[in-house]
Amino acid sequence: MNFNAAHFYESFLYGxxxxxNTLRLVFIPLAIGLALGTVIALARVYQxxxxxxxxxxxxxxxxxxxxVVALMIYNLIFxxxxxxxxxLLHIKKSAAEVDHIWVGIFALSLTAICSISEAIRGALLSIxxxxxxxxxxIGLTKVQTIKRIIIPQMIPAAIPTLINHVVGLIKASSVVMxxxxxxxxxxxxxxxxxxxxxxxxxxAAAVIYWAFTIVIxxxxxxxxxxxxxxxxxxYD
Amino acid sequence: xxKLFGWERFFExxxxxxxxxxxTLWIVVYATVFGVILAAFIVLAELKKIPVLNPFLKVYVSxxxxxxxxxxxxxxYYGIPALIDPVFGTNLNRGWSAVTFAYITFILNQGAxxxxxxxxxxxxxxxxxxxxxxSVGLTEFQxxxxxxxxxxxRIALPPFGSDLVGLFQNSSLVxxxxxxDIMGRAKSIGAATKHVxxxxxxxxxxxxxxxxxxxxxxxxxxxKLEYGRERx
Numbered sequence: 001m002n003f004n005a006a007h008f009y010e011s012f013l014y015g016x017x018x019x020x021n022t023l024r025l026v027f028i029p030l031a032i033g034l035a036l037g038t039v040i041a042l043a044r045v046y047q048x049x050x051x052x053x054x055x056x057x058x059x060x061x062x063x064x065x066x067x068v069v070a071l072m073i074y075n076l077i078f079x080x081x082x083x084x085x086x087x088l089l090h091i092k093k094s095a096a097e098v099d100h101i102w103v104g105i106f107a108l109s110l111t112a113i114c115s116i117s118e119a120i121r122g123a124l125l126s127i128x129x130x131x132x133x134x135x136x137x138i139g140l141t142k143v144q145t146i147k148r149i150i151i152p153q154m155i156p157a158a159i160p161t162l163i164n165h166v167v168g169l170i171k172a173s174s175v176v177m178x179x180x181x182x183x184x185x186x187x188x189x190x191x192x193x194x195x196x197x198x199x200x201x202x203x204a205a206a207v208i209y210w211a212f213t214i215v216i217x218x219x220x221x222x223x224x225x226x227x228x229x230x231x232x233x234x235y236d
Numbered sequence: 237x238x239k240l241f242g243w244e245r246f247f248e249x250x251x252x253x254x255x256x257x258x259x260t261l262w263i264v265v266y267a268t269v270f271g272v273i274l275a276a277f278i279v280l281a282e283l284k285k286i287p288v289l290n291p292f293l294k295v296y297v298s299x300x301x302x303x304x305x306x307x308x309x310x311x312x313y314y315g316i317p318a319l320i321d322p323v324f325g326t327n328l329n330r331g332w333s334a335v336t337f338a339y340i341t342f343i344l345n346q347g348a349x350x351x352x353x354x355x356x357x358x359x360x361x362x363x364x365x366x367x368x369x370x371s372v373g374l375t376e377f378q379x380x381x382x383x384x385x386x387x388x389x390r391i392a393l394p395p396f397g398s399d400l401v402g403l404f405q406n407s408s409l410v411x412x413x414x415x416x417d418i419m420g421r422a423k424s425i426g427a428a429t430k431h432v433x434x435x436x437x438x439x440x441x442x443x444x445x446x447x448x449x450x451x452x453x454x455x456x457x458x459x460k461l462e463y464g465r466e467r468x
Contacts, residue, residue, distance in 0.1 A: 068419070198310070206308070
């Protein structure tokens with residue numbers, strides 16, 4: 001068995017065809033993660049009573065769960081319980097009709113919320129407390145201080161870690177093939193079941209992912225330079 | 237199927253799953269020990285700027301960091317036999333057990349990730365310290381061991397800890413190439429009894445406990461290694 005370029009090319013085309021699914025699996029969780037993650041991070045940094053502790057425990061514990069195990073559990077519950085839920089809500093759809101990709105998006109979203117909230121929390125904590133005090137002392141409310149002073153400074157501080165999490169999310173999205181969602185990896189190996197050349201299929205998938213993460217990292221570099229403009233740090 | 241989750245089934249599963257934890261632990265031990273050695277070689281090659289090898293290693297590290305663990309696992313699982321079988325006329329997929337491929341993948345993966353951590357730690361120490369060490373007559377190795385290494389360990393420790401937590405989680409992927417770890421065992425229990433949720437929940441608990449233990453351990457190690465520095 002040698003490396004067959006024709007099989008590789010075919011697998012590559014199949015992988016690219018399912019690229020939009022991977023994009024959905026990355027960017028929907030990313031958007032949800034950014035929104036809810038910021039809320040969680042703010043709640044924890046500004047120590048909203050009770051919620052602050054609960055969120056802390058949830059984030060710490062949930063980060064210990066491997067994504068593939070979480071995915072299997074959600075998929076199982078989805079398959080067993082969706083029909084009952086649909087009946088309850090009078091939705092005329094069965095579990096078989098709903099696209100499985102939403103289970104994947106759900107699992108990845110929870111992971112994204114946790115990791116992004118930690119990244120943002122770290123960035124928030126790196127901002128000096130005096131900045132809050134300065135905001136209050138000139139008569140801004142707490143919300144105004146957060147919106148106008150803290151968040152604009154937090155963004156450039158959070159971007160390097162956030163990009164790491166985005167790359168992590170891209171890579172994590174590959175495990176959804178374990179519950180039968182067709183994305184890049186599963187797509188690239190579709191021809192392999194006919195040709196038995198799994199190696200070419202997986203190499204094709206790897207090349208697509210590799211290119212994707214390199215593009216994201218290059219974009220990150222541009223973004224970082226752009227958002228960090230006001231810092232005037234000569235070392236950036 | 238009557239009840240979705242039954243405690244009696246949950247407790248029945250514990251002795252069936254727990255022995256397979258050793259599979260996970262061995263993967264982590266091999267990956268960490270050989271990964272550290274591999275990473276040390278990679279960092280050495282990068283620092284000495286060895287021609288040919290250096291750009292090759294750059295591509296290797298970038299590949300390992302830019303592609304999913306799952307895909308790497310599959311490439312090693314199908315790729316090593318594809319490369320070696322035609323040359324030696326062997327059949328490695330039958331000859332080696334699947335866990336061997338898992339070891340190789342995790343060692344290669346950890347080598348790349350750890351090399352990035354170590355490289356960052358080494359280069360964060362000002363070069364003046366090396367010069368100072370050499371100027372007082374220490375050899376290059378002595379300078380490294382007595383001056384650079386103690387500082388390096390402290391810098392590299394936190395990222396090393398989170399990498400280890402990630403390694404434990406990634407090891408749950410090996411069931412996809414047919415290695416029976418705790419996850420694979422949970423799946424096979426599910427196939428046999430049609431009740432898999434209890435097994436999965438127990439697996440989740442194991443991972444959570446491991447993750448919390450590792451974090452706590454590194455938290456205390458970190459404090460230990462402050463060397464009397466003031467903590468802020």
